[in-house]
Amino acid sequence: MFPLLLIFLPVLTALFIFVLPAAQSRMIAFAGAILSLLAVLLSFNALHADATDVALSFSFNWLPSLGSNISFGIDGISMVLLLLTNILLPLIILTTFQRDIIKPKGYFSLMLLMQSALLGVFMATDGLVFYIFWELALIPIYFICLFWGGEGRQRITFKFFIYTLLGSLFMLVALIILFQHTTNHSFAIKELYAAGASMTFDQQAWVFWFFFLAFAIKMPVFPFHTWQPDTYVNAPTQGTMLLSGIMLKMGTYGLIRWLLPMVPQAVSAYTDLVIILSIISVVYASAIAMAQVNFKRMIAYSSIAHVGLICAGIFSYKAEGIQGALAQMFAHGINVVGLFFICDIIQTNTGTDTMANLGGIRTVNQKFAFWFLITMLGSVALPLTNGFAGEFLLLNGIYQYNAWFAAIGGLTIILGAVYMLRGYQAIMLGETSSITTSFPALKLSETIVFIVIAGIIVISGIYPKIILDISAWDVQLIAH
Amino acid sequence: MNEILIVAGLGVLTLLAEIFSFKKFIAPIVIAGLLATWVVAALELNGNIYSSLNASVLNMLDFDRYAQSFVLLLTTIALLWVIINYNFFSDESNKADHLSLILFSMVGGFCMVSYTNFVMLFLGIEILSIPMYVLAGSNKRSLRSNEASLKYFLMGSFATGILLFGIALLYGSTGSFYVYDLRVKTTGADFVMTPMFTIGMVMLLAAMAFKSSAAPFHFWAPDVYTGSPSSVTSFMSTFVKTSALAAFMRLFYTALPYVPETFDRIFLILIIGSLFLGNIIAVFQTNAKRLLAYSSISHVGFMLMAIRFFSEPTSVASLFFYMAAYAITTLAAFMVLKIVEENSDGDVSISAFNGLVKRNPLLAGTLTIALLSMAGIPPLSGFFAKFNILYIALHHGYFWLVIIAILASLIGVYYYFKIVIAMFASEPVLAPITLTGKQKTLLLLLTLLIVGMGLNSFVFDLIPS
Numbered sequence: 001m002f003p004l005l006l007i008f009l010p011v012l013t014a015l016f017i018f019v020l021p022a023a024q025s026r027m028i029a030f031a032g033a034i035l036s037l038l039a040v041l042l043s044f045n046a047l048h049a050d051a052t053d054v055a056l057s058f059s060f061n062w063l064p065s066l067g068s069n070i071s072f073g074i075d076g077i078s079m080v081l082l083l084l085t086n087i088l089l090p091l092i093i094l095t096t097f098q099r100d101i102i103k104p105k106g107y108f109s110l111m112l113l114m115q116s117a118l119l120g121v122f123m124a125t126d127g128l129v130f131y132i133f134w135e136l137a138l139i140p141i142y143f144i145c146l147f148w149g150g151e152g153r154q155r156i157t158f159k160f161f162i163y164t165l166l167g168s169l170f171m172l173v174a175l176i177i178l179f180q181h182t183t184n185h186s187f188a189i190k191e192l193y194a195a196g197a198s199m200t201f202d203q204q205a206w207v208f209w210f211f212f213l214a215f216a217i218k219m220p221v222f223p224f225h226t227w228q229p230d231t232y233v234n235a236p237t238q239g240t241m242l243l244s245g246i247m248l249k250m251g252t253y254g255l256i257r258w259l260l261p262m263v264p265q266a267v268s269a270y271t272d273l274v275i276i277l278s279i280i281s282v283v284y285a286s287a288i289a290m291a292q293v294n295f296k297r298m299i300a301y302s303s304i305a306h307v308g309l310i311c312a313g314i315f316s317y318k319a320e321g322i323q324g325a326l327a328q329m330f331a332h333g334i335n336v337v338g339l340f341f342i343c344d345i346i347q348t349n350t351g352t353d354t355m356a357n358l359g360g361i362r363t364v365n366q367k368f369a370f371w372f373l374i375t376m377l378g379s380v381a382l383p384l385t386n387g388f389a390g391e392f393l394l395l396n397g398i399y400q401y402n403a404w405f406a407a408i409g410g411l412t413i414i415l416g417a418v419y420m421l422r423g424y425q426a427i428m429l430g431e432t433s434s435i436t437t438s439f440p441a442l443k444l445s446e447t448i449v450f451i452v453i454a455g456i457i458v459i460s461g462i463y464p465k466i467i468l469d470i471s472a473w474d475v476q477l478i479a480h
Numbered sequence: 481m482n483e484i485l486i487v488a489g490l491g492v493l494t495l496l497a498e499i500f501s502f503k504k505f506i507a508p509i510v511i512a513g514l515l516a517t518w519v520v521a522a523l524e525l526n527g528n529i530y531s532s533l534n535a536s537v538l539n540m541l542d543f544d545r546y547a548q549s550f551v552l553l554l555t556t557i558a559l560l561w562v563i564i565n566y567n568f569f570s571d572e573s574n575k576a577d578h579l580s581l582i583l584f585s586m587v588g589g590f591c592m593v594s595y596t597n598f599v600m601l602f603l604g605i606e607i608l609s610i611p612m613y614v615l616a617g618s619n620k621r622s623l624r625s626n627e628a629s630l631k632y633f634l635m636g637s638f639a640t641g642i643l644l645f646g647i648a649l650l651y652g653s654t655g656s657f658y659v660y661d662l663r664v665k666t667t668g669a670d671f672v673m674t675p676m677f678t679i680g681m682v683m684l685l686a687a688m689a690f691k692s693s694a695a696p697f698h699f700w701a702p703d704v705y706t707g708s709p710s711s712v713t714s715f716m717s718t719f720v721k722t723s724a725l726a727a728f729m730r731l732f733y734t735a736l737p738y739v740p741e742t743f744d745r746i747f748l749i750l751i752i753g754s755l756f757l758g759n760i761i762a763v764f765q766t767n768a769k770r771l772l773a774y775s776s777i778s779h780v781g782f783m784l785m786a787i788r789f790f791s792e793p794t795s796v797a798s799l800f801f802y803m804a805a806y807a808i809t810t811l812a813a814f815m816v817l818k819i820v821e822e823n824s825d826g827d828v829s830i831s832a833f834n835g836l837v838k839r840n841p842l843l844a845g846t847l848t849i850a851l852l853s854m855a856g857i858p859p860l861s862g863f864f865a866k867f868n869i870l871y872i873a874l875h876h877g878y879f880w881l882v883i884i885a886i887l888a889s890l891i892g893v894y895y896y897f898k899i900v901i902a903m904f905a906s907e908p909v910l911a912p913i914t915l916t917g918k919q920k921t922l923l924l925l926l927t928l929l930i931v932g933m934g935l936n937s938f939v940f941d942l943i944p945s
Contacts, residue, residue, distance in 0.1 A: 066867075139852070139857065146900075146905050154905050158897060162894065165890060165893055166890055172886075173882055176870060176874050176882075180875055
């Protein structure tokens, strides 16, 4: 019953927000998100204690004529993502505590609806249900970006929407193709696996590319990334956090759950191609990130670089690669939310996020500089931070597949350090400029966010086993 | 058959209202009558009422399960339409005439979904169309409305002429008007497709494509849809369209099951033409009504796919579901459009929707749900409608057609979202809109139907495959 609880808690909270006065929206949203966090911790405990299937899965006979059941299941792989989602949501809501949000009812209820849809994506064990939640996750974020976004939002959000919808429609075709090959007309994931394995290579290839298109656009991987930087920069801060922190992981999760085990022949045939694309992503996005003058845009590109490496690691199809991908998905979610929050604080207090105009904030606000430093070190994968375990395992997995790929992909560690340190230097060190001299102290809610983020960065960096153990067993089942 | 009797009687009664001056009560009477029709139709479909009249009537009409399901759908549409457009009648001096025209055209629609004889197909189309020609021009003082009426009438009668030619040629080559005779003859082993049969069939297909406004026979639709009063447009794009498509499908359901396979090319031209012409031209529209007209052409492309893949077991159910989903969605969209139109001095350009969410969130919400459903976003009913159709197309081996349909519907998202963006991301220039309690209830009901039909497959299961 945990899946239902997880999905309905945010929806219920959104309903409460809708009927109660707007002044309380923020607090209700936060309370609801904390409840969701508790719920996911409970289900984590149940998973850990090897609870019965009844507790961790749910099935309801929904559309018999289409062979689709509303069915969810939680295993170690989904648990990582569920934890990430429900840890990030309260943090994301906390980041609004010092900001004025216009139309808070809509803003917070859309955020929670998005949470619900994301949790659905990570738990669905039925093709059609997966597709529906996949699309449902897109609608709230579209409206968040459209209504609360910045200049030129109509055009940018529209590109984002059309782009992602294109991918998902092709995924729908792939699902229907698989569905037709099932023996007893069912969308259940096990049946789809069997159907995928039974298809000819050509059919598998179509399914592979259709799925990959959807996931590659969502992540995004070169050459499908063009919607991403504009959307990230233009979206309201919390929208960017949702997009980069959680929504991006829909794509990588989709690869692990819906692509790798689905069409084995096609996967082994196209692995090289996909890894090459991913490595291009890594190098290309890092190079562009180095040339950015705008901090937010730089983080957006760094996100493409990180996800490229994750994608390559997943396709190495080694247990280390996939484990590394999961650890890095978790780490990247935490770090990128921290970075975007830093960016938001800088922008709110100085009115700019162009790095050249900033500088010397460290001399004015040392605490802020400290939190920034930790988050940044996590992002550049310094040993003993959360980013390190993930990237190390990812490169290990890729190395086992092909040493050259690992060598080129490993550039991300150097390049990442280059642009992140340069960004830190430009913003925090040096002489204070006219706009940074009066940089105010952090508020309590802001400090809490940073304490949690830094805590996760350090703890899961020193002892990555807490993340890795969650998914270890289930990854062994699918990896080579 | 009972439904035809009730509705025809109701029509006559409505005409009498003008003479015996009980016009004030006529709208409630009609709504009550339609409600009764709906109950009768539902009970018949459920098998609770057996009427001897339901058996084949003089080999003219046959209220089989196909007909009963569509009669129920048509009655639902008409009932909702009359309730929504209540004020279309209340502020007109000759409202009784308009109501009776609607009722008579309903009789035509019922004949079109239940015919077993080509004569009844022809009569049904005429009974349906003639009141529509009049209603298209019912805004007497508007030049555009007059133009719409004339255009509709000229083009419509031209198409009916072609239909008659087609029927005559089919009669010439098979010797019967009766659909089941035709079925026996055309499915027999010794059947040879003579040129006369082919030409007759092509003419029949063209006429039906015209009536369902499929490209390249769509040219009348945008002008007529734009010129007619919005209420009439919403009736045309829901009730009339459903009748036409159901009659089209019934052609193969009863008489000519192999024709979609044999005339594959013609169907593909109609389908791809409708999908692309409708969607691409809609992109450039600035008038919301015209935009919806072109979008309805593109939806016909999907509906025709169900007809093309008639031999698939779920094709009839898929068409039925698509029609139901499309009709409810369109009713909702037009209801909002009409309210916006009334509050902006008759302006229905997309800029009239600017900032609608701030003028009235419920209107904006309903229209957004309706447009998302038309665009095929899950879990709304429009998604499942498209899903069913794509499924049968893939199952029939038309992989490339599915890709085309998907690309076309992606273009569709572009223009639907033009309206959504206008509603949410632009500043309002006009005053806020206040709704009556009845309007609010109706909007919520329609939204609920759009969502509910998606989440539950009851509509799909009405017709056994």
